Amino acid sequence: MKVKKLLDSFNYAIEGIIYSVRTQRNMRIHMLAALFVLTLCFFYDLSKIEILAITITITMVIMAELFNTAVEFAIDATTNYYHPLVKLAKNAAAGGVLVTAVNAVLVGYIIFWDKLKYINFVLMSKVRTTNPYTIFIIIAIVCISIIIIKAIFGEGTPLKGGMPSGHSAIAFSIATTIALMVESLTVVILSYVLAFIVAQSRVDSEVHSIAEVFIGGIFGILITVLLFRIFG
Secondary structure, eight states: OHHHHHHHHHHHHHHHHHHHHHHOHHHHHHHHHHHHHHHHTTTSOOOHHHHHHHHHHHHHHHHHHHHHHHHHHHHHHHOOSOOHHHHHHHHHHHHHHHHHHHHHHHHHHHHHHHHHTSOOOOOGGGGGGSOTTHHHHHHHHHHHHHHHHHHHHOOSBTTBSOSSOHHHHHHHHHHHHHHHHOOOHHHHHHHHHHHHHHHHHHHHTTSSOHHHHHHHHHHHHHHHHHHHHTTO
16 A cells, blocks of 8 residues: 555656646756757766756756746636735746756856867767766656657556556666667676566556557667767
């Protein structure tokens, strides 16, 4: 029972994110900007501190937009007439988003400006020898992409059902990442076997259809290969 309640809490939280992406134009802009910035991280030699600054900044912007959306919905649900305090509350919430957005631009300028002056993308094959945190960037991009796609299709719930299967996409993304970073055929085969088991479990439990699982797996593979190989 406790496990089910915990899964439900995650499900509700992600559902709130997906609904915000589906209904709020600014949230869609923030998500696309996050994908763009995270992708840029592969092309430059960034330190752990720079990666940390970027991820914290992205998180702050998305959190601020979620809080802003929550404030607007809560006020609209309880107030059906104009009130000056309602206007001030919405303006203050929007101001919080603006502050984080300006901070994000400043962080991006500080980190990327000197690097962008010399358009010199690093070959993706270099990822094989980079620090392990690159895999977390890949998973973050896959997760954000899945949330955007689920918001577009509007089917199922974040952790159950819908097009495509997020579990399959992440499982095959991780398997593909392992395949691109190691040279052991045994490890690669085992990685894809585990990914296939994850996908099969989603079908066997009747959470997803075969088509949703298949498309999720293909999506996870393609976006991972794209990140690793497009400039390789």
